[in-house]
Amino acid sequence: MLSVSDLSFSYDTKQALKDVSFRAEPGRFTALLGPNGAGKSTLFALLTRLFTTRDGQIEIAGHDLAKAPREALAVMGVVFQQPTLDLELTIRQNLSYFAALHGLSGKDAAMRIDAALDRLDIRARAGEKARSLNGGHRRRTELARALIHQPKVLLCDEPTVGLDAQARAAITAHVHDLAEDGLTVLWATHLTDEVRESDDVLLLHQGVLRASGTARDLTGAQALNDWFLEQTGTPV
Numbered sequence: 490m491l492s493v494s495d496l497s498f499s500y501d502t503k504q505a506l507k508d509v510s511f512r513a514e515p516g517r518f519t520a521l522l523g524p525n526g527a528g529k530s531t532l533f534a535l536l537t538r539l540f541t542t543r544d545g546q547i548e549i550a551g552h553d554l555a556k557a558p559r560e561a562l563a564v565m566g567v568v569f570q571q572p573t574l575d576l577e578l579t580i581r582q583n584l585s586y587f588a589a590l591h592g593l594s595g596k597d598a599a600m601r602i603d604a605a606l607d608r609l610d611i612r613a614r615a616g617e618k619a620r621s622l623n624g625g626h627r628r629r630t631e632l633a634r635a636l637i638h639q640p641k642v643l644l645c646d647e648p649t650v651g652l653d654a655q656a657r658a659a660i661t662a663h664v665h666d667l668a669e670d671g672l673t674v675l676w677a678t679h680l681t682d683e684v685r686e687s688d689d690v691l692l693l694h695q696g697v698l699r700a701s702g703t704a705r706d707l708t709g710a711q712a713l714n715d716w717f718l719e720q721t722g723t724p725v
């Protein structure tokens with residue numbers, strides 16, 4: 490589980506997050522929705538310890554990120570907005586490198602890499618250079634890489650940016666499956682078609698968490714897009 494309590498953060502005079510509290514539960518796909526400037530990237534930077542703050546608390550699967558950062562980060566998988574594959578390495582080499590960073594090697598690493606590649610349906614491409622893959626398969630590779638160390642919490646920061654509709658749908662479906670298998674997923678997006686009615690939604694606007702609940706409960710008979718517009722005055 491991912492738990493955030495009373496989290497605040499300021500850039501000089503600009504307060505980017507104000508007393509944000511929420512929980513993302515195991516087995517749930519939690520969508521973090523917010524217009525530009527809402528504070529999503531700031532929140533991800535705090536969750537991944539790129540930034541730190543004394544205002545508030547973050548717990549990753551029971552580990553306090555400030556007091557036990559190593560333990561907390563060890564159970565977290567992250568897919569950043571910007572692609573981070575080495576395009577000259579094969580898919581398997583990219584994953585092996587990451588496994589080594591987590592202290593995994595030999596048979597254990599190979600088994601975990603195969604399992605992660607199977608999970609994302611890209612094992613058949615494992616010997617190909619990342620450069621030869623399309624955007625959707627590169628993103629799948631990054632997702633597979635984020636799973637090798639068997640995290641309990643998966644953070645995805647707008648991971649479908651730049652993908653075509655088909656690749657977006659495939660990745661989104663894969664990550665919903667991962668959530669159904671028990672992972673805690675936090676997925677930042679501004680694209681409401683990536684959110685299912687049964688998903689949990691966190692609406693962030695101007696640094697404040699405006700709403701949280703299942704998409705179905707929050708929107709009632711409204712389409713999520715219309716609800717979002719009504720809440721924020723901003724088209725998604």
Ligand SMILES: Nc1ncnc2c1ncn2[C@@H]1O[C@H](COP(=O)(O)OP(=O)(O)OP(=O)(O)O)[C@@H](O)[C@H]1O
Pocket residue numbers: 500501503504505523524525526527528529530531532
């Ligand atoms: N380095 C910075 N210095 C000052 N203000 C900043 C800085 N980075 C972000 N901000 C401000 O903090 C607020 C939150 O920004 P943040 O990037 O977290 O939002 P976001 O929801 O991720 O938006 P986007 O989708 O555009 O990335 C915005 O008002 C932004 O202008």
